[in-house]
Amino acid sequence: MQKAPSGYGLSGNLFFAVTKFSIAFTIAAFLCATATLTYTHAQLQSAAAPSPAVFEYDVASIKLNNSGSASIGSRNSPDGYSISNVPIRALIQLAFGIQNFQIVGSPDWLDSERYDIDAKMDPPVAEALQKLTLEERKVKRQLMLQSLLKDRLNLTIHHETKQLPIYSLVISKSGPKRQETKPDPATPGVPVRRGGPSVRTSRTGGGPITLTVLHCASEDLASVFVPHLGRTVVDKTSLTGIYDFILQFSPEDASAVPSGAAPATLDSMAPSIFTAVQEQLGLKLESGKGPVDVIVIDHVERPSGN
16 A cells, blocks of 8 residues: 655545545536536527427417308418308318318307408418428418317317218220320420419309319329219329310209219209210219218317407
8 A cells, every 4th residue: 555655644645535536526527517518508509590480370360250141261371371251160171171071070060150260470480481382381281270270179180981972083985085284385295283283163153163174183183073072082094194174064962962873963054063074074973982081070169269
C-alpha cells in the first residue's frame, strides 16, 4: 500500500481520498452538464425547425337553418369552407366520400334538420394546404371535415362490408361508342387528364338530365353513374384509355326500385339511364349483388350551435 507523505499520517490518506473523490465528482458533473447542454441544444434545434402543419379547422360555427329551402350552397375558400342548408347526413357523405346508401344506422334528424357551417383555418395551415396538389388538397379537406364532425358532433363510426344490390358495367353487343379525349398539343400522344374526370350535371325544368364527362379514365367511369343509380357500380368492361362523352337521360326514382329490377322512368320524353348508357355509349348496366363498403354510425349528437 502506498504510504502518505511523512507528516500527514491518517489525515494525509483522507486528504488524497477526498481529493480523488472531488476530481471524480467534478468529471462526472462535467459529463452530465455536457450531456444536458447537448440535449438542450437538440431541443432548441427542434424548436427552431418548422413543425409540419396539422390540417384542421381552427374555428367553426354550426347553426340550424330554418329557411325551408331545398337548395344547398357550398364554397371552398383558400382559408376555409362554408356550406349552407345542408343535412348532416349529406355532410357525412362529403366527409367520407361515400353515397347515401353507404350510411347505416343514422337517426332521423340527420336527414330532416339542416345546418349552416362556416369553418376557418389558421393562416399557416391555409398556406400549407395551397402548396399541395389538387388531389392532395381534396383528401386533406375531407379529413378536416371528418375531424370537425368528430369534434362538434361526437361522431363515431366503423366500417363494414355488406352484400348489397350493385350494377356491373359491361360492353353491350353493339360495342363501345365513347370518344377518346383529344391529346394535349403540348404533349402529343398523351391524353389530357388533370386530377381525374370532370363531371357536370345539368337539367332545365322538367327536361332530361345532361351528364357531361371529360377526361374520364376507364377505371373512373363506373363511379360517374353511382349518384344517379343509388348503388355501387363495378367496371367490368376491361376498356383502357381516357374518354369524353355526353349522356342524356331521365331521372330515376331510386326509392321505387325493387331488388334486381330497373327503376321506373319519371320523364317519358327521355330514355332511362339504362337505355341511354346502352344506346349512347354502347355499354350496359347489369343488376346483381356484391360486397359494398358501408359506414355504420355508432354515435352522433346534434351540434352545439356555436
